[in-house]
Amino acid sequence: MKWECMICGYVYDEDAEGVKFEDLPDDWVCPECGAPKEDFEQI
Amino acid sequence: MVCIEITPNIYWNGLNDRTSDLFEGIWPITKEGVSYNSYIIADEKVALIDLVKGIKTDDFLSQIEEVVDPATVDYVIINHMEPDHTGMIKTMQKIAPQVTFVGSERTKQMLDKFYHLNTNFKVVKTGDTIELGTHILEFYDIPFVHWPETIATYERTSKILFPCDAFGGYGALGGSIFADEYEDLDFYKEEALRYYSNIIAKFSRFTLKAINLLKELDIRIIAPSHGLIWRNPKEIIDLYERWARYGTEPESAEEGVTFLYASMYGNTEKLMGAVAQGLSQEGIPVKIFDVARTHVSYILPYLWKYRGVVIGSPTYEAKLFPPMAYVLDIATSKRVINKEVIRFGSYGWSGGAQRDLEPRLDKLKWNLLEFFEWQGGPTLEDFQKGEELGKRFAQHLKNFN
Structure with a gap:
């Protein structure tokens, strides 16, 4: 599954990263813009 | 227009645009217009802070000529590389081939992709300075206000902050470039909110971060790249802070x-x-x-x-x-x-x-x-x-x- 940062468009690809988005820690932020997890949506 | 001195040897050198219909190719400005503000610091070294959209090239160069020979410009500070602030970049490079463009690492990369120029480029990050003579420029990274490469420039002697798009607004400038010289600011405040909601709002979290960073500075004047110059900076900082909070704290929204x-x-x-x-x-x-x-x-x-x-x-x-x-x-x-x-x-x-x-x-x-x-x-x-x-x-x- 993929998740997109609604602020900057960065895509988190669970397959490539090997970690489910939901399993990332709560304080994880977008590596591109620093937006928090709540700004991501599944695509 | 003509160049207008803001503080000794620092000049507004902007353009009013009353003929474009759309800002960013989407937002109507037919009735309201917009200004692209550029600034000249004429010291031992000469710096331009932000350029303008690629319109009225002759007007822009003539305005610089009122203060300095455009061929002698040493630095062009690119706080934000969006083409409404860099449209004159090829012209400037032709006129002043020795010029050094200054911006973030990201600006350097993006500028290359947008204009395919082989420029002298100096990368700066938060805390870096450039001495022009009595004037000293300090740089602050304010990423995603509202593109990833954005920085703000603070001039230490005059205590002017040049934040580019932050604290800006739609609306061509009327009789004055200074907010405090208008009897009634309703039009400009309304157009600043329209601009905020159209351009900046999505990046409210980053706007608040930038405001917190810049609040540490002793700012006397805010000179953005669109709209009025604020010699009472608190007025526009408070507005921007309130608008940014609507995005990060939904409970602060108005009834x-x-x-x-x-x-x-x-x-x-x-x-x-x-x-x-x-x-x-x-x-x-x-x-x-x-x-x-x-x-x-x-x-x-x-x-x-x-x-x-x-x-x-x-x-x-x-x-x-x-x-x-x-x-x-x-x-x-x-x-x-x-x-x-x-x-x-x-x-x-x-x-x-x-x-x-x-x-x-x-x-x-x-x-x-x-x-x-x-x-x-x-x-x-x-x-x-x-x-x-x-x-x-x-x-x-x-x-x-």
Whole structure:
């Protein structure tokens, strides 16, 4: 599954990263813009 | 116009644009206009801070000539590389081949992709300085206000902050470049909010971060790249801070309703009147927009600041009325989230608007409290229902906090 940062468009690809988005820690932020997890949506 | 001295040896060297119809190719400015502000610091070394859109090249160069020979410019500071501030870059490089462009690492990369120039480029980051003589430039990274590469420049001697798009607004400059020389700032404040909601709002979290960083500085003047110069900087900082908080703290939104409606043959419009009456009777501020006839640019500031949204939309070919869908799409892309909502609308045969709407509201994180639909023309009972709906929604908003 993929998740997109609604602020900057960065895509988190669970397959490539090997970690489910939901399993990332709560304080994880977008590596591109620093937006928090709540700004991501599944695509 | 002519160059205007802001403090000794620092000049406004901007352009007013009263002929472009669209800003960023999307936001209407036909009536309001916009300014692209550039600044000259004429010290032992000469620096330009931000350039302008690639219009009126001769005017721009003539203005520089009033102060210095454009061929002698040493630095061009690029706080933000969007082409409305870099449109003159090739011209400047031709005229002053020795010039050093200054910006973030990201600016360097993006500038290359946009203009394919082989430039002298100096990369700066937060805390770096350039001495021009008595004037000293300090740089601050303010990423995503509103592109990833953005920086702000602070001049130590005059205590002027040049934040480029941050603290800017639409509206061509009138008789003065200074906010404090206007009797009435309503137009510019309204246009600053429209600009904020159109351009900056999505990046409110980053805007607040930038404000916190820049608050550490002793700022006497804010000189943005669009709109007025603020010699009372607190006024525009407070406005921007309040608008940014609407994005990060939904509870800070204002009590009021953005009333969006559209109607094919007047049936949904009839109920619009009834619902709006219910709201107004309860004393809630209501701003009504016919979404088929109003550019979304003018709707966004209200969606941004008011907590409540009414959606009055008929079904159109089993979907939401297309102009309404468009407004919601833009609201989604601009991250206008966390609103309280009601909806009503007429349908011709099968309905379908509500089914189309609900996943859109999920994306927006808008909380739909109630909706009602009817087939064809509304009955007297529907009118009463509409008014009652408006009243209940107003009470909900009043009791929200």
